[in-house]
Amino acid sequence: MTLNRRTLMIAASLTAAAFVAAPANAQKQYGPGASDKxxxxxxxxxxxxxxxxxxxxxxxxxxxxxxxxxxxxxxxxxxxxxxxxxxxxxxxxxxxxxxxxxxxxxxxxxxxxxxxxxxxxxxxxxxxxxxxxxxxxxxxxxxxxxxxxxxxxxxxNYQTEARIYAKHILQNVKDPKIAVLFQNDDYGKDYLDGLKEGLGAQASKLIVAMKSYETSDPTVDSQVVALMNSGANVFINITTPKFASQAIRKVHDLGWKPAHYLNNVSASVSTVLKPAGLEKATGIITSSYHMDPTDPQWxxxxxxxxxxxxxxxxxxxxxxxxxxxxxxxxxxxxxxxxxxxxxxxxxxxxxxxxxxxxxxxxxxxxxxxxxxxxxxDDFAPIEQMRLQKFDGNIWVLFGEVLSPEGS
Amino acid sequence: MTQLTQQILSGVATGAIYASLALALVMIHQATESVNFAQGEMAMFSTYIAWSLVQVGTPFWIAFVLTVVISFIGGVLIERIIVRPVENAPVLSHVIVFIGLLVIFSAVAGWIFTYTVKQFPSPFPTKPLLGGAVTGHDLGVIGVTFVMLILLFLFFRFTPLGLAMRAAAQNPESARLVGIRVGWMLAIGWGLAAAVGAVAGIMVAPILFLDPHMMSGVLLYAFAAALLGGISSPGGAVLGGLIVGVLENLVGTYLIASELKLTMALALIIIVLVVKPSGLFGAHAVKRV
Known part of the structure; x- marks a missing residue:
């Protein structure tokens, strides 16, 4: 490349630009909404x-x-x-x-x-x-x-959580017959998708009954009665707090004793389990990633x-x-x-x-x-959860930390 | 026990919930000839008053009576302060005021008591009966609803005040001419409806759990119940509630998917309005022109 006036000029200006830019880089850079203060x-x-x-x-x-x-x-x-x-x-x-x-x-x-x-x-x-x-x-x-x-x-995410339950059911419940209660919206269906995926090819055979509810329903009693009558031995409870309390109470009152999995959305001891009655919630399994402030163990x-x-x-x-x-x-x-x-x-x-x-x-x-x-490539900050079982007083953690890849 | 019996019993229990709020709707309609959309939220707010009283250690039945009295006074005040100024305004203005009240009560309850779901004590044994289809509390609710029904019936049929209220609602001009203080009759009607609503709220809170949205779902079913039975008939409203409760369970279990339960209630409202606007037991509204 021959040196002429033009290339020299470009070279000089590039060098100058680099010198100007470099300290600015090390100093401060602000997007909209950010300043020194x-x-x-x-x-x-x-x-x-x-x-x-x-x-x-x-x-x-x-x-x-x-x-x-x-x-x-x-x-x-x-x-x-x-x-x-x-x-x-x-x-x-x-x-x-x-x-x-x-x-x-x-x-x-x-x-x-x-x-x-x-x-x-x-x-x-x-x-x-x-x-x-x-x-x-x-x-x-x-x-x-x-x-x-x-x-x-x-x-x-909901699917991760549902897959954790599916895995636990397949490993621990003999001859599972699964009944699902879910809220009829994106949230409920996301869980359902994760559950089906986690159960694999036999999903449609293992899930014997599904009932949904709307947030405008006063109670879910009728749905729980129908699920119990399906003869299921596993109950997956995909509900928001108030409906979770109702379902827990109804399952107990009916004398139904399924392996009961409750979604993390409603895992609060004071706002869900206590209103339902702690003795009625004993034995329920959920998974969690953060501490419950009403749980005495923390x-x-x-x-x-x-x-x-x-x-x-x-x-x-x-x-x-x-x-x-x-x-x-x-x-x-x-x-x-x-x-x-x-x-x-x-x-x-x-x-x-x-x-x-x-x-x-x-x-x-x-x-x-x-x-x-x-x-x-990983925009999912928290991917780990732990299973826990309610002993009538607190959630007792069991098993190891679970994540979708590791488990 | 078969699923059919369980669903019917469970429907009767839920139906009693609808019936108790439907009674408040009938009450306000009897007294003012209008339908108050805020009735459910007012009942919810009364229930929070009862809850607060119980929290500070008031025995249940004393809290119950106090709440009913406070709600009565509150209902009267609402009529005097908020409804009175729009008394002669078109119906649409009333509807807007009622919807405004609905939003205000819901938001204020959330603001004061937070949205955390609260447990409400039951005065009845909560033991499950009949294989868990109903609880002792459910039977208590049914009992209290029937007691309210009888009291309302006696009140409107046999007391001078009840008669005066009906007269004031149905024909204000004539009522005024025979010396009835129509304005006060309307206020007392609001007070009584608020009191009936308070009883309903206290009875259903142990079942539904108390939060600011407790009554929003119930109100639609209560409307269906009141319309089905006849909005001018307390007995019809109670029976309507029980029918809606049972029908909802049976239709949701055997005929259509459970996600269409609410649709069924709304369809019922439309069918009644189109086919028999006075409901099963309501008197035909005859207006002289």
Missing amino acids: EIKIGNINPYSGPASAYGTIGKAIGAYFDKINDEGGINGRKIKYITLDDGYSPPKAVEQARRLVEAEQVLLLFQSLGTPSNTAIQAYMNEKKVPQLFVATGATKWNDPKNFPWTMGWQP QSGKAYQDWLAWMKKYYSAGDVASTFNVYGYSVAQTLVQVLKQCGDNLTRENVMRQAANLKNFQVPMLLPGISITTGP
Whole structure:
């Protein structure tokens, strides 16, 4: 290559550019919503409407950020948390997502809640290239980095959990005849799909009865009666808290004694098992990944004590019996870790890169042995669960830590 | 015991739930000639009052009576403060006010008492009976519903106040001419409906568990029950409730998938309105023009 004036000029300007760019790289980089002083984080929660029980998660997250801000923020930057209500309505979620992205210019959207709402905004968030991080739903579809590189789940998905039960049934119940009660929506059907997959080719033979209910049904008594009469010896209970309590009570009252598997959604001792009657819930099996704050076995530990101290100081209006407040606390800790890892490079690209770069991150209120790991091809932060059986008083963990690949 | 018997018994137990709220709907309709969509949420709120009283150590039956009295006063106040100003407005305005009340009660209950599901004590033995198809509490609910039914019947049929209330609702002008204070009759009607709703709420809470959405599903079935039996007939409403409860179970188990249970209740409402608007036992509404 001959040196002429033109190539020299290009070479010189490239070198100059490199010199200018290099220090800037090592210094600070900001995407929308981030600055020297603050990081703007958007959130959408159902504070009103049919799913308003989950609203406490959004409040708990805010309360945890208050604590972080009181302690000086993340790398010196305060978190500005903007949380909006969508009433669990997908069209409203779209409106709120646009408001957060376009008017408020948040760095990222965090923990938007509900499968329908997140489904509604997923295409928009990915088109705008704004992180839709750690969405609050257990649907399986959030782990899809190829098609949706800006969306990531957090909790173990429903299919993983259902496969764990399927495996346990096949190994431990002799001649299983399975009856399933499920909520008639995406959540219930996701579990059902996982269950069928876990049971394998014989699924349609092993499942002898399926009954669904709508959230508008006052009771599920009739469904439970029908399931018992199918002659099943295994009962899989895919219900939300109130219906779980009703089903547990009815199974017991009918004198039906199946191997009873209850989905993690309703594993709370104080809000599900106690209303049903602890003696009626004895022997039920579930799987879990985080501690139940009402379970006495955790209450003397440091993790619980720290959580309780935070609840008392920053979220005194919240219910210390609610697992949702454990959930909000733990997921907020995960985001804080991601932002810490981002350092001074607070661009949307780097947020996703760091979210996909969590290595064995320990969250105190998760069960012993369970940690968070992600990667560029692994957008499922928590994939491990542990089986536990209710002894009439507490959930007793048994078996090892289970994960879809390892088990 | 066969599944058929179990489903019927279980349907009767659920039907009693619908019947108890349907009675409150009949009450408000008898007293005001309108249907209050917030009746279920008001009953839910009353139940929270009872729950709070029980939590602070009030014996059950005292809490029960106190709640009924508080609910009566609350119902009267709602009529005086919120419903009165729109008294002469078109029906659509009333509907909007009722829906507004529904949303307000639901949200305020969530705000004060949180959405965590709460257990509610039962005054009856909760022992399962007849192979678990019903519990002692279910029988208690049926009993209380019938007692309420008899009281309402006696009240409207044999007391001067009941007669005056019916007159005030059906023909306000004439009632006023014979010296009935129509405004107060409406207020007392609201109070009584709230009180009946409170009883319903307290009776069903041990079965359904208490949360701010406890009554939202029940209300639709109660509407179906009240319409089926005849919205002007307390006895019809109770029988309607039991029929809806049993029918729902049988149809959901044997004929259609259980996901269509609610659809069945709504279809029932439409069929009754189209075929026999006065219901099975209701009096024909005759209006002189």
